[in-house]
Amino acid sequence: MKPKLAVWKFASCDGCQLSLLDCEDELLEIAAHVQIAHFLEASSASVCGPYDISLVEGSVTTPLDVERIRQVRADSKQLITIGACATAGGIQALRNFADVDEFRSIVYARPEFIDTLAESTPIAAVVPVDYELRGCPIDRGQLLETLSALLNGRRPRGPLHSVCFECKTRGTTCVLVKGTPCLGPATQAGCGALCPAYGRGCYGCFGPATGAPAHAKKVFNLFNSGAPS
Amino acid sequence: MVLTRKRVLPTAMLDSLSPLIAALRADGYSVIGPTLRDGAIVLAELTSASDLPHGWGVELDAGSYRVRRRDDDAAFGHSSGAQSWKTYLHPAKVPFWTAQKTSDGFTVDVPPPDGIRYAFVGVRPCDLRAIAIQGRVLGSSYAARLESAFIVAVDCTEPGEACFCVTAGGGPACGPGADIQLTETVGPRYLASAQTTIGQAVLDTLPQQPATPAEREQGATAVAQAAERMQRHLPSIDLRDLLSGSRNAARWDEVAQRCLACGNCTMVCPTCFCTSVRDTTDLGGDIAQRWQTWDSCFDLDFSYLHGGPVRTSTSSRYRQWLSHKLGTWHDQFGESGCVGCGRCIVWCPAGIDLTEEVSALAQERQTDHE
Numbered sequence: 268m269k270p271k272l273a274v275w276k277f278a279s280c281d282g283c284q285l286s287l288l289d290c291e292d293e294l295l296e297i298a299a300h301v302q303i304a305h306f307l308e309a310s311s312a313s314v315c316g317p318y319d320i321s322l323v324e325g326s327v328t329t330p331l332d333v334e335r336i337r338q339v340r341a342d343s344k345q346l347i348t349i350g351a352c353a354t355a356g357g358i359q360a361l362r363n364f365a366d367v368d369e370f371r372s373i374v375y376a377r378p379e380f381i382d383t384l385a386e387s388t389p390i391a392a393v394v395p396v397d398y399e400l401r402g403c404p405i406d407r408g409q410l411l412e413t414l415s416a417l418l419n420g421r422r423p424r425g426p427l428h429s430v431c432f433e434c435k436t437r438g439t440t441c442v443l444v445k446g447t448p449c450l451g452p453a454t455q456a457g458c459g460a461l462c463p464a465y466g467r468g469c470y471g472c473f474g475p476a477t478g479a480p481a482h483a484k485k486v487f488n489l490f491n492s493g494a495p496s
Numbered sequence: 497m498v499l500t501r502k503r504v505l506p507t508a509m510l511d512s513l514s515p516l517i518a519a520l521r522a523d524g525y526s527v528i529g530p531t532l533r534d535g536a537i538v539l540a541e542l543t544s545a546s547d548l549p550h551g552w553g554v555e556l557d558a559g560s561y562r563v564r565r566r567d568d569d570a571a572f573g574h575s576s577g578a579q580s581w582k583t584y585l586h587p588a589k590v591p592f593w594t595a596q597k598t599s600d601g602f603t604v605d606v607p608p609p610d611g612i613r614y615a616f617v618g619v620r621p622c623d624l625r626a627i628a629i630q631g632r633v634l635g636s637s638y639a640a641r642l643e644s645a646f647i648v649a650v651d652c653t654e655p656g657e658a659c660f661c662v663t664a665g666g667g668p669a670c671g672p673g674a675d676i677q678l679t680e681t682v683g684p685r686y687l688a689s690a691q692t693t694i695g696q697a698v699l700d701t702l703p704q705q706p707a708t709p710a711e712r713e714q715g716a717t718a719v720a721q722a723a724e725r726m727q728r729h730l731p732s733i734d735l736r737d738l739l740s741g742s743r744n745a746a747r748w749d750e751v752a753q754r755c756l757a758c759g760n761c762t763m764v765c766p767t768c769f770c771t772s773v774r775d776t777t778d779l780g781g782d783i784a785q786r787w788q789t790w791d792s793c794f795d796l797d798f799s800y801l802h803g804g805p806v807r808t809s810t811s812s813r814y815r816q817w818l819s820h821k822l823g824t825w826h827d828q829f830g831e832s833g834c835v836g837c838g839r840c841i842v843w844c845p846a847g848i849d850l851t852e853e854v855s856a857l858a859q860e861r862q863t864d865h866e
Contacts, residue, residue, distance in 0.1 A: 293779070300779050412776070419781040424774060428759055428795040431845075435763035436588040436790060440536040440578040443845045444561045452758035452845045466534065476757075477796050 270319035270418065272297075273305035275339050277325025277332050278359055278387060282404040283350035284308045284324050290407055300418055316342030320417060322410075323396075326352040326359060326387045333384075333393055340394040345417060348390045349410065351403040355474050360387040398423060403472035406458050426456040427477040430469050433460035442468055506679060506687035506712055508704040513571065513686060514545040515702045516648065516676075517617065523698070525615035525646055528584060530577055535563055537577040539584075542617060549574065550684075556657040556838070559847030572618055572680045575656025576837040580766030581623055584614050585641050586630055592773065592786040615646040622661045622837040624649050624673045626766030632829055633769050646694065649674035653718040656838060660728040660851055664836025668722035679715035687715040728838065728851045731858045735832070739823030742857045743815070751853055752811035754846045759792035761840035761848075762817065767833045770798070793817050818853065 274284055288309060290297060297303075304314035321343035327333055340346055348354045356363065362370060363386045371378040390396055400409055409425060416423035426432065430451035434441060442463045443449040449468030451460070455476040462469050510516065520527050521543070529542045532549040542548065548571040555562045556575065566573050595604045619627070624647070631638055652661075652668035661667055670677045675695030679687040687707050690696035731738075762768040772791035777784045791798055793816050799806040807813050825833035834850070841849045 296779050411779070415777050415779050418779055419777045421777065426795075427797045428792065429756070431758040431760045432763065432790070432792065432795070435760070438538070438579065438583065440534050440538055441561070441760065441843055441845070444559055444843055445535050446560075446562070449845075452756040452760065 269300060269302045271304040271314065271317070272301040272414075273316070273318040273321045273339075273343065274303075274308065275305070275321060275323045275325075275335075276307070277323065277336065277353065277390070278328040279325030279350065279352045279357065281308060281324070283353075283400075283402075284322075286349070286404050286407050286410060287322070290411060293411055297414065301414070318343045320345045320347065320414070322347050322349050323353050323390050324349050326357045326389060327384070327393050328359060328387045329383055331382075336390060336393050345397045346390075346394070347398045347400060347413060348396050349400045349405045351401060351472055351474065352387075353390045354399040354401050356387045356389050357403075362387055400425075400457075401455060401473040402458055408459065409457050428456050429476045430454045430456050430458065430460050430463070430473070432456050433458070434463050436460075437464060439464050442466060504677075504689045504691055506677075506689045506707045506715060508688045508699060508702075509707045509711055510678075510686040510688050510702060510704050511683070512545060513548065513617070513678075516698070517542055517545050519698055519701055520615040520617075520646060520648075523615075523646075525613050527615045527617055528581075529617035530572070530574070532563065536561060537563065537574050539577065539579050539581070545571070548572075548618070553654070554656060556842050557847070558658070558841050558849045558852075559844050561842050568682075568684070570654075570680055570684050572650045572684075573654050575652070575654065575659055576620055576622060576766075576839055578764070578843070580764065580837075580839065581616055581619065581627055582630060582766055582769075584616070585627065585638060585645070586634060586769060588790045590788045592788055595784045597782045609640065613644045613646070614641075615648065617648045619647055619649040619674065620652055620837070621649065621668055621670045622652075622659075622664075622666055622835040623766055624670055625666050625835045626837070628673055629767045629829070629831065629833065629835070630769055632831075633767075646698070647674045648676045648678060651677070651679040651715070651719045652722050653680055655722050655725050655727070656842075657727050658838030658841040658849075659726055659836060660730055660838060661836035662723050662726050663730040663732065664834050665832060666835055669719045679719060681711065681715055681718065687711060728841070728849070730834075730836070730851055731855055733858060735822045735854065736824075736826045738854070738858055738861060739819045742861060743819075745857055745860050747853065747856050747860050748811040748815045750856075751814050751848060752809065754848055755810050755814050756846055757794045757796075757810045757813055758845060759794040760843050760845060761850075762792040762794060763790065764839040764843045765821075766835065766837060766839070767821075768792070772798075793820070818850070822854065 321339055351357050367385045371381050375381055413423040433456050447468045450471035451469035454469050454471045455473045457473050517527050527542045528539055530537045530549055531540045531547045532552050537549050550569045550571050551566050553564050553566040554574045555564050591607050593604050593606045595602050649670040651670050675692045677689050677691055690699040770791045771788050773788055775786050794813050796805050821833040
């Protein structure tokens, strides 16, 4: 029996799920080793739980989300959040710093139809999570490493250091020191230093690096408001 | 290359480095040297002398790097660049072995050496020392790569704003370790001398004139003047003693307010050598690989022992790095781990200046003793 894999969506843009479909060269191998039991972005065919591995995208923003994620947790042996929304609240967590009723009245013609929570929270704020993959979107390589580790019964390995390690490893000259604002020094590695490799500053979508000074936390409010630091 | 040869004075004057690079390429070397890319002077493969950053200089400060146009065509009118030669001699990622599951067990294959013979063109005196220091630390695999490498070193005639090699025990004149040694003079033309037998064999094939006494004098003066133009200095005290006596200095907490623990200083340092190993598996569990990767004492995982990391605070990690570099390196390897290239100052995003930190520690210690 192949392990059953499920992919779930909460408040999100679908980009992280797309990273799984982006594993073009490895997709057949993934399908050879797991049964893709529930993945609506790829197929409307769905197999009921329990599931060995659940990948969860998106943040919790409605009362219904709270019920759904509790059910997903109950149905899953391993629950892995994928992306900044599921791991740290996402862009929609900017509402956490404002009055959601005010937003609702400005944006919607009939705000009374909008059933939303006051805050957008990471999945881990509602149910226990086994592993978290960061990023907006997640890194394909990290997803494969995590799946590979779980399928082989070993612990997934993820870096705790800054993006700077990845710039230096791939030979990218520091954009910050050359004058482009960059969050790389305080951001957790994992993306392979994608943005600086194209001459752009890191915008911190992987959230604060473990051990980054507490004062760096405030610069991560865009994607990672709910990140611990 | 031989590390113990005495410095040979320049014998030849070269009008161009093109024949040298062509000769090295014809000998089968992969020629690596400085070139201009993405607004920085980086190391990359050179196909001809025109790839060198002719006419480009740099403006450096703590946490700041800019290239600038020079008013001459000097190829080496810039100081140590964004990377060091460890990129090639001690690469960031090296495969150790691949294990493959078989019907009755598994096989392990160790990849053969890549067989690349490097010729490094434009190695600065500070980096020449750094190569030797890493060689003494890393032993056989490093020695094999270094043994097959051909080194063309260049005296430093224009130190950068972050340089402090003189007070780090070196200087702008090349020490031992090169096969051919150059001094860039006006033109640019190059005073050259062979320091080894293989260096002599290559130099003999190049078009050249004998170096005149006046040209030698011009070169020697430019190098001597460079020593006078260092803008940064380490205090002239026993640094090993200072660091070992500063374990509880208040300065560590002060620098930790600025340090991002990003690890850039260790990555750009030409002597920092620490590595980690990581294992990977494929999805089916049939193939496993072990890799050696660069690591850094600023990584929280670096001091992970049974139960957790030992150095959790930024101050303890900065202290570890500086104390090892300038202090306990002596106990471990019989010399300092710093060559004064200034890279850790330039490429620190927070602009932390090693020389300033050492001076502050010295000041604090002096105050404590009064």
